[in-house]
């Protein structure tokens with residue numbers, strides 16, 4: 001194989017982005033191999049609910065990915081990671097909700113499945129690289145690999161990728177990171193890919209109808225997290241049917257009569273309490289992170305950075321101090337609403353991802 005021609009495994013979901021990724025790499029003359037992870041038994045959902053609905057792990061999508069691979073005339077493999085997905089993503093998703101947190105399963109799926117297990121499979125096939133259709137960029141700088149935001153601000157997915165290590169970044173490419181979604185769709189049309197008009201995938205692929213409460217109760221049963229709704233002053237205002245039904249900042253569906261609008265400001269799962277307060281009670285100046293990872297080495301002391309506390313949050317200036325045991329403390333210049341345990345906080349220096357961790 002020539003120096004520039006590489007063997008590249010493309011993680012194919014059946015969607016537009018990864019299909020275009022595979023097609024462009026093939027067009028550039030690389031040896032491309034398609035690989036799809038079967039991560040969740042979609043048929044059980046469809047059976048229970050009598051529905052059809054595409055998501056990143058449905059059988060329809062495996063079928064679509066296979067069809068695209070056939071049209072590109074590339075080898076195609078399906079790897080069954082259902083057990084790993086259950087253990088590493090779904091179980092933690094449920095654990096988080098039942099512990100009063102609001103999880104972000106996409107980060108874990110990237111970390112544990114795509115860039116650990118799938119990357120390992122790619123290496124077993126002696127591939128030089130693993131490519132995905134993520135909108136982010138990996139660049140090599142003198143001090144090491146650097147993860148950067150995708151150029152299209154509306155599509156940037158760097159937030160979901162903050163856990164990438166140097167070893168992983170050396171073996172992963174994101175060819176779409178320099179493109180806009182329109183450009184990608186135009187490539188799909190030009191390359192005659194039949195997924196060109198396919199809809200975007202769902203937020204949480206294993207909850208295709210968005211009813212995560214039903215999903216949790218099917219997984220773990222309901223009725224054991226019922227308790228009181230309490231005002232920050234200590235006054236009991238009512239009862240709820242499970243702490244996992246609530247998330248920080250939630251205003252709707254509380255069913256409380258009060259002179260001012262009330263928001264969920266804390267979820268105390270140990271005592272099965274949902275704590276509510278007026279809007280000013282949502283503001284948080286400081287938070288603690290656990291399982292913090294840094295793109296390069298952990299900085300020796302505090303750093304000024306821009307911090308994003310959920311995917312659709314505009315990053316805000318903060319001081320981040322690394323602590324022992326992979327923890328960190330973040331102090332915002334201006335208090336932020338909606339600081340939610342279980343979500344990821346990601347630090348940026350301009351376009352560059354410096355690190356991130358899980359809000360404790």
Ligand SMILES: Nc1ncnc2c1ncn2[C@@H]1O[C@H](COP(=O)(O)OP(=O)(O)OP(=O)(O)O)[C@@H](O)[C@H]1O
Nearest residue numbers: 011012013015016017018036037056132133134201
């Ligand atoms: N089941 C899967 N098997 C293999 N790779 C996957 C799978 N799901 C997602 N990916 C990879 O991760 C990337 C990002 O996934 P995400 O769920 O964000 O999809 P997306 O942005 O809608 O992309 P696509 O249009 O390719 O579905 C995909 O482009 C693809 O490379």
